[in-house]
Amino acid sequence: MFRxxxxxxxxEIIGTTKFAVTFGVCSVLILLAFYVGARNFQVSQAEYEAARAENIKQMEGLTDWGRIDHRIFLPPQPLTTLVSGISNDIGRTTEMQTQGELRSENSRFNEDPIFAVFRFLDLEFIFSIVMSLFAILFAYDAINGEKERGTLRLSFANPVPRATYILSKLVGAFLALGVPLLIPILIGCVMLPLMGIPMTGSAWGRLAMVVLAGYLYLGVFLTLSVFVSALTEKSSNSFLLLLVIWIFAVLIIPRTAVLISGRAVDVPSIDKVNYDKNRYMAQLWLEDREKMQNYSRENPPSQDGDMQAWMDDFRAFMSELSDVRNEKMSDFGGRLNEERRNRELVQQRLALGIARLSPTSVFSLASTDLSGTSLDLKERYIEAANRYQETYAQFIREKTGSAGGFMFTMRGGQDEEEPPPIDPYELPVFEYEEPSSTTLINDSLFDLGLLVLFNIVFFAGAFVAFLRYDVR
Amino acid sequence: METPRPMLEADGLTKRYEDGNLALDHVSFDVYPGQVYAMLGGNGAGKTTAINLFLNFIEPTDGEARVDGIATHKEPLKAKEKLAYVSENVMLYPNFTALQNLDFFARLGGNTKYSKDDYRQVLLRVGLEEEAHNRRLKGYSKGMRQKCGIAISILKNAPAILLDEPTSGLDPKAAVEFIRLLESLREEGKAILMSTHDIFRAKEVADVVGIMNEGNLVMQRSREELVGEDLEKLYVEYMTGYMDEVA
Structure with a gap:
């Protein structure tokens, strides 16, 4: 019976023109997403390699490690091409310093603002916008449409258990939409290695999980549609109601969540934090200037004394001042950053909590977690850059004898031998490593669980509503 | 000789809807195997409500509808195994062909042994020409769909058949063919309960005629009792007489 x-x-679904059109559109969009994603990756990879080469090239010929202008870059990750998340919004380039706060700049959207307006066509977009609409399109009249056609009466004039019927409706609709969509997805997967995308086993596994999340999300809208269809008498009513729910789920709730949390939790702006830091820095400079003047007054260079020894003492004094100042600045800046970060976390938690009322947000969070392009990407990149900063500072210290900050050098006369050029390839290499698959999958489990919960709740709703449904 | 057991029994069947409307008020009648029972009555008389109670689409407020002794509201799935049903306006799956519709509903009714030839034979029997068998139903007229519906009920091979206004929308030729078909089904021993407005057809085919008004069975006569009677006149008399009584 169920079968x-x-x-x-x-x-009934596959035999319709509606399905043929939908399948065609979906297939084209999915293949396009894979192709455009792969092309973007190729371009990003080329830009990344070029930027790294340029970074080395501009150091060639320099003779002083203290004068280098070193930058590190966030390498493109294969899965960011399919689920871009915030990868295009965050800065990919960081100017490396031996100390102080690191800032990343040159986001993709900063360089190509047109993409910020229309965003990218990626797998997440196709599932969250297009597939959810198609799910509604195919299931909005699952029950009331049968009633309107008169086939529900005829079906239930036979010994058909209602539970079997409603379950078959959901499974049938899910298979009719889900299985054909696997075809373009699988073709897209074949395209990736053919287009030179270095997909690791971990990336494949996570891509499979993203597709699974997509199917769970599709299931949410299918069960919801069947539920609404079992609650309403007319298919036109259920279609309208589902459209309103879709608009809320896809467009309104995620944006409102951010607005509400922004109003509820005040987070000082970066500019405000920087202003406070600069003020404090200026204050420290003022204090240090006085100390420097006192030092010069109390320890003037003697006319007949050893100038080099005085320079060494002065450098040591300045270095000590710089170290103390940097430490104070670091403490102060760290405190401001931490306060800001804590408030930001409260704001984020509130925003995500509200946004998770929408299955669309839940799917976005799950898929970006799995792809490594969630909100954590920025944090992870900054953390990796900070770790590299320590290695870099150590390297510079070894090369120059100073960890930067105050660099005081004295050149001899024209006859002094020019120091040999530095070898930029000696620089420690910055390597950004994505978290392990286990970490990323664990991060996504909560949202995957929520998607399952949405499915269960809507299915239970559809089940109960149909048990009480008047089939006449 | 042992008295045969009725295939369809309405036993004090009562239905009061949640809005207080009494759609059926302690109605009792029996339909035996090989018998056609025609329920006559105007709109809202309770004919369709009675059929809905036999199909367990609604639960009775009081009394029972039984199919071969099985109370439909207690064991609906078991009772439905013995029922075939043709609605007033048969609407099947428009994107399926007649053969596909027949195949689906036959298997839904528990018959999995039919071949395509069997489906074709039944469609021919109900008067649907062969060229239409493989056409999608969205291009069918109401009469053609009605024939498909009847074919589905025949294929179920159930001992009881419920017909809700089956001749509504059929042209006179198709209506005559339908009556012949009913007669052959009766000869096969089917118990047929038919609701209709069509007094002429009812008189032609029915073994028992019941007249319903406002949820009450106001008259019930066998074919023999109706010999020499003008059913149309009786119908009007009972309807108006009942109305006067109520007034």
Whole structure:
């Protein structure tokens, strides 16, 4: 019985022009997403390699490690091409310093603002916008449409258990939409290695999880549609109601969540934090200037004394001042940053909590977690850059004898031998490593669980509503 | 000789809806195997409500509808195994062909042994020409769909058949063919309960005629009792007489 009903459902959906058009559109969009994603990756990879080469090239010929202008870059990750998340919004380039706060700049959207306006066509977009609409399109009249057509009466004139019927409706609709979509997805997967995308086993596994999350999300809208269809008498009513729910889920709730949290939790702006830091820095400079003047007054260079020894003492004094100042600045800046970060976390938690009322947000969070392009990407990049900063500072210290900050050098006369050029390839290499698959999958588990919960709740709703449904 | 058991029994069947409307008020009648029972009555008389109670689409407020002794509201799935149903306006799956519709509903009714030839034979029997068998139903007229619906009920091979205004929308030729078909089904021993407005057809085919008004069975006569009677006149008399009584 169940199989017969599922077969009927499949045949009824697949045999329609609506399905042919939908399948065609979806296939084109999915293949396009894979192709555009792969091309973007190729371009990003080329830009990344060029930027690294340029970074080395501009150091060639320099003779002083203290004068280098070193930059590190966030390498493109294969899965960011399919689920871009915030990868295009965050800065990919960081100017490396031996100390102080690091800032990343040159985001993709900063360089190509047109993409910020229209965003990218990626797998997440296709699932969250297009597939959810198609799910509604195919299931909005699952129950009331049968009633309007008169087939529900005829079906239930036979010994058909209602539970079997409603379950077959869902399974049939899910298979009819889900299985054909696997075809373009699999073709897209074949395209990736052919286009030179270095997909690791971990990336494949996570891509499979993203597709699974997409199917769970599709299931949410299918069960919701069947639920609404079992609650309403007319298919036109259920379609309108589902459209309103879709607009809220996809467009309104995520944006409102950010607005509400922004109003509820005040986070000082970066500019305000920088202003406070600069003021404090200026204050420290003033204090140090006085100390420097006192030092010069109390320890003037003697006319006949050893100038080099005085320079060494002065450098040591300045270095000590610089170290103390940097430490104070670091403490102060760290405190401001931490306060800001804590408030930001409260704001984020509130925003995500509200946004998770929408299955669309939940799917976005799960898929970006799995792809490594969630909100954590920025944090992870900054953390990796900070770790590199320590290695870099150590390297510079070894090369120059100073960890930067105050660099005081004295050149001899024209006859002094020019120091040999530095070898930029000696620089420690910055390597950004994505967190392990286990970490990323663990991060996504909560949202995947929520998607399952949405499915269960809407299915239970559809089940109960249909048990009480008047089939006449 | 042992008295045969009725295939369809309405036993004090009562239905009061949640809005207080009494759609059926302690109605009792029996339909035996090989018998056609025609329920006559105007709109809202309770004919369709009675059929809905036999199909367990609604639960009775009081009394029972039984199919072969099985109370439909207690064991609906078991009772439905013995029922075939044709609605007033048969609407099947428009994107399926007649054969596909027949195959689906036959298997839904528990018959999995039919071949395509069997489906074709039944469609021919109900008067649907062969060229239409493989056409999608969205291009069918109401009469053609009605024939498909009847074919589905025949294929179920159930001992009881419920027909809700089956001749509504059929042209006179198709209506005559339908009556012949009913007669052959009766000869096969089916118990047929038919609701209709069509007094002429009812008189032609029915073994028992019941007249319903405002949820009450106001008259019930066998074919023998109706010999020499003008059913149309009786219908009007009972309807108006009942109305006067109520007034």
């Amino acid at each position: 017969l009903l599922v077969e009927k459902e499949l045949r």
